[in-house]
Amino acid sequence: MTGSHEIEDLLRAYAPRVLGALVRRYGDFDLGEDAVQEALIAATRQWPEGGIPDNARGWLLTVAQRRYIDLVRNEAARRRREDSLSLATPDSELVARAADAPTGDEDDSLALLFLCTHPDLTPASRIALTLRAVGGLTTAQIAAAFLVPETTMAQRISRAKQTIKAAGGGLAQPEGEDRTARLTEVRHVLYLIFNEGYTASAGDDLTAPELSTEAIRLTRLLHRLVPEDTETAGLLALMLLTDARRPARTGPQGELVPLAEQDRGRWDGRLIAEGVDLISRTLAKGQVGPHQLQAAIAAVHDEAESAEATDWPQILVLYELLERTGENPVITLNRAVAVAMVHGPEAGLELLAGLAEDKRLAHHHRLLATRAHLLELLGDDANAAAAYREAARHATSAPERRHLTERARRLG
CATH class of the missing domain: 1.25.40.10 (Tetratricopeptide repeat domain)
Structure with a gap:
């Protein structure tokens, strides 16, 4: 049997690549995203017992493409649109084409991040869509993290996809000033996700670790895609330096422990070292923005041996x-x-x-x-x-x- 955490990590890494392949091939984000979700669910059911396929991305792409074809056919039957849909290719050929698709040559993750933070969407919809389409979380997982009914979250995601469809959203990446503005929005959404995970806005638990962990993973992905962007590097450093304190933020009964009273021996030294190194290298480039300054503040706190020694x-x-x-x-x-x-x-x-x-x-x-x-x-x-x-x-x-x-x- 294969460990569930290993499978979840793999699925979240592949989710945006598989979705990008479908959207690039068929130009339909709405149905493509639904198909990917069904493929992810199929993997969570089959892989624990059968093991992770040698070509995991190809497996997901094959299943997602089958689901996509089924969804299109259902749509066609319901709306009598067979003549306007391209369904001439047999299933077997489509599946073979999917299985033989490249496993890592093209990564549309950044384009998907831009798409999920489309300016026509509300902040709440941007967060939900990013977590589902790029993060690979199910609607139920997102709803649980934000303490809302699954039906409510499903409606929010559905409206978001319809908004993107109406806006004609595709995988084309913005350029120039528009790209800079959209990149700012992407960072903002990731920061909101992290903050909700680090200090939940409601509920019985102080933190929602799955959200802050996912925000860090997605920000690492963004930093890899735009390594020259100093604010993205600053955001990643800020998340690492802040999340390093999470083990000490709660007591034995889940009670909140203020920063000044935390046992600093419980802080994650590995995350602190990585965050300090990243922000030190980034600040040296001379292009200082708000995320970098916040990371620098977090570094000062994290490097102090005690609350009294804080500079x-x-x-x-x-x-x-x-x-x-x-x-x-x-x-x-x-x-x-x-x-x-x-x-x-x-x-x-x-x-x-x-x-x-x-x-x-x-x-x-x-x-x-x-x-x-x-x-x-x-x-x-x-x-x-x-x-x-x-x-x-x-x-x-x-x-x-x-x-x-x-x-x-x-x-x-």
Whole structure:
């Protein structure tokens, strides 16, 4: 028998290549994606017992192509469109052609990433479609990760594919400024997937490791496809340096453990070393963007032997540079913590006062929790406890809510 993890890893690696081959051959992303999903399901059922085929990609392409032909025929029968569909080639010939297809000469993964982050799609649809089409996750897996019913996620994915179909989306890669803008969108989607995995926005678990792991895998893929893009390298470094702390972020009962209280011996030294090396080489190129600066901040945290040894003045300088790359209240929120650690909690609270007027953060639990933390550092336990309780009321993640409630209880 073959291990399930080995099979899952292989299927996720091959999914975009097989889909790209179908879309390139037939020009139909919608049916091609459905066919690939059915091929992946067939593999998960057959490979554990029968073993992984010698030509795994050819096997998947063969099965996906058979499923595609079946889907087209069903569509034709239902809509009476036989005359407009190219179904003249016999199954046997099509299958043989698929089995003999190249196993790695053409990789359409980047084109698929661009397609799944089409500007006509909503952010939620981009995430779902990227995870399914490029990540190879099933609709059920995506729905479970985002804590929504499978039918809801299926409808979201279906609408996304219809939107792409209406827009005439194909595998042609954008060029020039359009390519730069779309690459930014691809990075943004991967970052959103990672963040949801690192700190789940809702539910009983603090993290959804399958999402952060998949985001890292896809970002590695993107970095391989565009090695010259320094922001993609910065994003990968940021994910590695952040995910390295995940083993220490929860206690024995799944409770949240703040950064300052984590057992740094549980951090993943291999990921830290890889992330530090990557961001060090990237920053040396002189083209510094927000992901690179965030990675540099994460590296400073990860390289400190203890919370007390953290180089907060350097972190503050990096946050000041980060703010110059674009207005973002979350960055200002994080800078307020750095300001408090360097210049005292009063200075940090003064910066937070301005953020309280920003509608995007006014009632967000992270702003309220940060205010509570700085009040606690100031020694104002009564107001800190009240702020923690208010933050807990606005938190949607159960572990975060429990953590904030416990902090308030300790302060009385």
